[in-house]
Amino acid sequence: MYKREELILNQANVDYKKESKKVINKLLIASTFINLALTIIKYVLGKWIGNVALQADALHSSLDVLSSVIVFSAMFFSYIKSEKFPFGLYKLENIASSFVSLLIILTAFEIGYSLFEKREPVHTSVLNQIIVAIVLFFIVILMYLYSKYEKKIGTQYSSSGLVSDAEHIKSDLFSIFIIICSIIFSIFGLNIDKYVAIVIVVMILHSGFELLKNSTLALLDINVDKKTIEAIKQEISQFEHVNEITSIKGRKSGRFMLLEIIVKLDIASFEEAHKLSSQIEQRIYEKFPNVDNVIVHYEPIEKKIVKICIPQTKNEQISEDFSNSSSFLIIDYDLSRKKILNKQQKPNDFLELKEKKGIQIALYLVKEGVDIIVTTKHIENTGPYFVFKTHNKKFYVVENVQIDNLEELLKSISNKIYVKQTGEET
Ligand SMILES: [Zn+2]
Structure with a gap:
């Protein structure tokens, strides 16, 4: 059934998917390693200068690593299409995201709880704090550039995964930014890192619930936006x-x-x-x-009013010999109300014709806008039959040539038409 160009287009589509898959995967792996590096840097620096906000943020980054790993492995399997899963296993990604989101929410509560535990204050020099603030500042700049690049590629390949990863990285920068502020404050003797940590926990919770919401909605087959x-x-x-x-x-x-x-x-x-x-x-x-x-x-489009043609003999019965019918009864019929709107009898002007009589009549009826031809089996595979067929006219084949009750006949035709319109067969 496929045409050549359709096949080429399908191939192009497949190639495009392969290419985009490669690029998208590369960047997602890069993001994962970046987050892994961030986890380590934040944790080490946080411990060094005793900043709980930075340690909480390290946990956030470690969750980002975990969620990438889970989503990534789900994606790896999701490209497999099989007879059993003809639509692919793309939903594995949504299932994995749901699990990750629950994990994020639980961990956020855990960090939040630990903030209220008593802990020994860490004494650190101003210089150390300045070093950490500078390092964090450079991280913010680098991550900002990376997220911009990732978003550009994501838009290019219309990968919502990449775009949202870029957005995520960008939004994570906000917490680093307020941590830098808290370090500057503590240099001046104002220890607000605990409160900054609470803000970070709330942010983690928020992103956890967002992820849970989106993955659940996708699993519930929410419509496309x-x-x-x-x-x-x-x-x-x-x-x-x-x-x-x-x-x-x-x-x-x-x-x-x-x-x-x-x-x-x-x-x-x-x-x-x-x-x-x-x-x-x-x-x-x-x-x-x-x-x-x-x-x-x-x-x-459903036609409400159809033109029905009945080829007739001299005594107004259905003609078995289409070409030599003496007249044609053309009825405008309202299908929805099952009512005759108009009825005309056209004489057969082609009777004297020597050649292609049937075809000429058929073409004339097509021009008149006839939709349905009521006829006997004799018409099959004749010239007029093919004329009607190519113009997509429908036939209503009757066994009995006697018209006892025109109303009844039309009613049974109209019942058949509705069935036929959905089946599209004549
Ligand atoms: Zn994050």
Whole structure:
């Protein structure tokens, strides 16, 4: 069913995913090592000058390392797609995040509790404190530059993971900044590091709850955010035959999105509609690289009023010989109210024709806007049959050529039409 270009596009999509995976993973590993280094530096310096805020922040960094390691190993498995997990195991990342967030919250309480324990004050020189403040200052600058770079790459590959990692690193800088302030204060004999530590604990708690909230919502299949949905709508509405976007449903799975879109197309032919919907899918894969899977369902616009044609014999019964029918009864029928709106009898002006009579009649009826042809089995595989088929007209084949009750006949036709419109088969 796939066209060549579709295959190429799919391949491009796969290549892009591979490349982005490599770049994203590299940076995430780098962040992990940076946080590991920060953990050690903060802890050693904190112990050295006896600053509890810095020690609490070291614990924060160690949690960041742990969460990266867990998320990273979850990601490693999440790329595996199998028959059993056809949508991939991206959600492992969300599950891992949930565990990590609980761990963060517990640890934050633990640090908070320890702040109120009595401890021996550490005596340290002013010089030591100045050295630590300077070291921390350089760390802030370096980390700020790193987070800017990471965010740039993250935006480029539309990796929410990288962007949020960059944001995280940036927000962590705030705590280092207030620790520097607390050190400066203590140089002047004002020991506020305990209170700074409390602020840091509250910040750790906050990020823990945020992570818990987001990973839980993703696990509960929260819809894709409004901004993304609007962007998708914008993209789809650029297609000419899209009449209405009925619904866009999305799920988040790790860093990827799975989408299900329903559109109404003003295209009558099944093949055309299928083609258009695959084009829409391709466009979405191109424009939204973090979409892992998109399915576009299409529905034809439901016609409320249809034109039904009944080829007739002289005595106004259904004609078995389509081409030689003496007249054509054309009825405007309201499907929803099951009512005849208009009824005209057109004489067969093509009766005298020697060649391609049936085809000429069929083309004439198509031009008249007929939707359904009530006919007998005899029409199958004839010229007019193929004319109607290519114009996507529907047939209603009757066994009995006698019209006993036109109303009843139309009612049973209309019942069939609704079924057929969903099945798209004639
Ligand atoms: Zn952090």
